[in-house]
Amino acid sequence: MSWDFRKPGTRICVCYNTTNDQALAVWRGSKVPSVQQLTTQFECGRNCAMCLPYFATLLREYQLGKWPQDKATAADPNWFGARHG
Secondary structure (H helix, E strand, C coil), X not given: XXXXXXXXXXXXXXXXXXXXXXXXXXHHCCCCCCCHHHHHHHCCCCCCCCCHHHHHHHHHHHHCCCCCCCHHHHCCCCHHHCCCC
């Protein structure tokens, strides 16, 4: 079973228990969304910082309109360049 950090409600920062839904709420409420906002509000990245690349990817996809996806496109087997079957 793989970990899909794009799936709604997924905890991205294990050190400070922050989910992608929380990040999305912060970014939607901001004129200039950034990963730094998550560090300021939730402390993300202040301990191990392993979450920062995942949040950066989500932010980039959010800004491009690729994340979050609706349920019809979320099941696409070609996500992240992987091809199955």
